[in-house]
Amino acid sequence: MTSSRFRVGIVGWGAYIPVYRIKAKEIARQWGFDDRVTDSIWIEEKAVAGADEDTVTMGWYAARSALLRAGVNPGDIGAVFVGTESKPYAVKPSSTIIADALGISAKKLSTDLEFACRAGSEGIRISVSLVESGAVRYGLAIGSDTAQANPGDVLELTASSGAAAYLVGPADESVAVFESLVTYVTDTPDFWRRDGSRYPAHGEGFTGEPAYFHHIVSAVKMLMNESGLKPSDFDYAVFHQPNGKFPLQVGRMLGFPREKVLPGIVTPWIGNTYNASALLGLAKILENSKPGQRILVAPFGSGAGADAISVLVTDKVLERVGKAPTVEELIARKKYISYAEYAKFRNLIHRNLW
Amino acid sequence: MTTIQRVWRLKNTLLNLLASRCSVCGHVTYPPKMRCPVCGSRELREESLPREGEVLSYTIIRVPAKGFEDFTPLIIALIKLGDAKVLAEVVDVKPEEVSVGMRVVATVRRTAQTIDGGVPYVIKFKPLRS
Numbered sequence: 001m002t003s004s005r006f007r008v009g010i011v012g013w014g015a016y017i018p019v020y021r022i023k024a025k026e027i028a029r030q031w032g033f034d035d036r037v038t039d040s041i042w043i044e045e046k047a048v049a050g051a052d053e054d055t056v057t058m059g060w061y062a063a064r065s066a067l068l069r070a071g072v073n074p075g076d077i078g079a080v081f082v083g084t085e086s087k088p089y090a091v092k093p094s095s096t097i098i099a100d101a102l103g104i105s106a107k108k109l110s111t112d113l114e115f116a117c118r119a120g121s122e123g124i125r126i127s128v129s130l131v132e133s134g135a136v137r138y139g140l141a142i143g144s145d146t147a148q149a150n151p152g153d154v155l156e157l158t159a160s161s162g163a164a165a166y167l168v169g170p171a172d173e174s175v176a177v178f179e180s181l182v183t184y185v186t187d188t189p190d191f192w193r194r195d196g197s198r199y200p201a202h203g204e205g206f207t208g209e210p211a212y213f214h215h216i217v218s219a220v221k222m223l224m225n226e227s228g229l230k231p232s233d234f235d236y237a238v239f240h241q242p243n244g245k246f247p248l249q250v251g252r253m254l255g256f257p258r259e260k261v262l263p264g265i266v267t268p269w270i271g272n273t274y275n276a277s278a279l280l281g282l283a284k285i286l287e288n289s290k291p292g293q294r295i296l297v298a299p300f301g302s303g304a305g306a307d308a309i310s311v312l313v314t315d316k317v318l319e320r321v322g323k324a325p326t327v328e329e330l331i332a333r334k335k336y337i338s339y340a341e342y343a344k345f346r347n348l349i350h351r352n353l354w
Numbered sequence: 355m356t357t358i359q360r361v362w363r364l365k366n367t368l369l370n371l372l373a374s375r376c377s378v379c380g381h382v383t384y385p386p387k388m389r390c391p392v393c394g395s396r397e398l399r400e401e402s403l404p405r406e407g408e409v410l411s412y413t414i415i416r417v418p419a420k421g422f423e424d425f426t427p428l429i430i431a432l433i434k435l436g437d438a439k440v441l442a443e444v445v446d447v448k449p450e451e452v453s454v455g456m457r458v459v460a461t462v463r464r465t466a467q468t469i470d471g472g473v474p475y476v477i478k479f480k481p482l483r484s
Contacts, residue, residue: 052424057463
C-alpha cells in the first residue's frame with residue numbers, strides 16, 4: 001500500500017463527454033437483440049465521439065479543464081500519462097501530443113499506459129508516487145478512450161467515448177488528498193484485443209465473476225484491511241462501470257448502501273468510457289462533494305486488475321468546481337444521432353478511400 | 355493534402371492561436387505573417403488570440419476535397435477573435451444550427467489524414483454553450 005496520507009492530492013480535475021448520443025435500444029434493434037437486454041444491464045444511451053474526435057482531442061479537453069481548475073503553470077508539470085486502449089497511433093505517444101498542445105514543458109516524463117480500462121488510474125498511482133518522492137511537483141494523469149466494440153457484439157450497447165484528467169500535486173494545494181492507494185492484479189483472460197484486430201474479444205460471463213467482481217472486491221478489502229477503514233467511513237463509493245448494473249452489485253457485495261454508489265454512476269447515460277469510466281464517476285462526486293467527505297474510488301481493467309483509492313475532500317473543492325464544465329453539464333448537453341450516423345462517426349463503414 | 359511534418363512545423367502557431375499585430379497600423383493577422391498584409395510594415399509582434407469569439411459569416415461545403423468525406427458537411431466560418439478574423443471549421447453543430455453572431459470557443463480536433471498517414475490536430479471551433 002502507498003500511504004500518502006495528507007501529503008499528495010488532486011489539485012485539479014477535468015472531464016470530457018462528446019456531444020453525440022445514441023440510444024442503446026436503437027443499437028439493440030439494429031442487431032435484433034431483445035429490447036429487454038438494455039434494461040437488464042441498465043444502459044439507456046451512450047456518448048459517441050464525432051468523426052474528428054479521438055483519445056488525443058478528448059484527453060486534451062479534459063486535461064485543459066484540470067489545468068484551469070488547478071490554476072498552475074503548465075511549465076511546472078513534470079509528468080504526463082495517458083491511459084488508453086484506443087491510441088490514434090499504434091506507435092507514437094498520445095501523451096506528447098496532448099502535453100505540447102497544453103504548453104507543458106519538454107522537461108517531463110511522458111508516456112502512454114495500457115491496462116485495458118485501468119491504465120488511467122495506474123497513471124494516477126504513478127503520479128502520486130512521483131509527487132510523494134519529490135521527483136516532480138505535479139503529475140498529470142489522463143484516462144481517455146474511443147472504446148471499440150465489434151458491431152453486433154453485446155459490448156456495442158455500452159462501448160462509448162470520453163475522457164477524465166487529474167492533476168496530482170502537493171496536498172496543501174489540493175481539492176482532495178489521497179489517504180491510501182492499493183492495487184490488486186492477476187493474469188485473467190476476460191477481455192483482450194490482439195495486435196491487428198480492430199475489435200476486442202471477451203469471455204462472455206467470464207468478464208463478471210472471476211474478473212470484475214473478484215478484482216474490485218479483493219482490492220477494496222485490501223484497502224480496508226490495511227487502512228482500518230470500513231464502508232460506513234465513506235460518504236461515496238465509485239466503481240468501474242462497464243454498465244449500470246455491475247457497480248451497484250459490487251457495492252452490495254462490499255457492504256456499501258445503494259445511496260452511496262448511485263451518485264457516482266454515469267454509465268447508463270453516457271456508456272462505458274473505458275479508461276474514463278470510474279474517473280468520470282469520481283469527477284461527478286467531487287463536483288457535488290462537501291469538505292471533509294471521504295470517497296472510495298475503485299477502477300478496474302481487464303487482464304485483470306483493480307485499484308482501491310481513498311480520498312478526503314478539502315475546502316478548496318468549492319472554489320474550483322465552477323472553473324470548467326462539470327460532468328453533469330457535459331451529460332446534459334447532447335444531440336441524438338442514428339445508427340447510420342454513429343457508424344460513420346466511428347469508422348464502421350468500409351469504403352474505398354481513393 | 356499535406357504532410358505531418360508540415361503540420362508539425364506550424365503546430366505551436368496554430369494550436370496556440372498565435373497571430374501577428376502590426377506595430378504601425380495595428381492590423382492583426384492569423385496565422386502570423388512576416389509583413390503586414392495591410393500596410394506592408396515589417397514591424398510586427400506576436401500575440402495569442404483569445405479562444406472565444408463570434409461567427410461573422412459561414413459557408414457549408416457538401417462536396418469536400420478528397421480526404422474530408424468523414425467530416426462532411428463541413429461548416430467553414432469567418433470568426434472574430436479579438437481584433438483578428440480567423441477562417442476555421444465549426445463543429446458539434448448541424449448546418450441549420452449555425453448562425454451569424456453565434457459565440458464559439460476554440461477546441462483541438464483532428465482533420466483529414468496527411469498523405470504520409472499522419473493524424474493532424476488543428477484548432478476548430480464549437481458553440482460556447484455546448
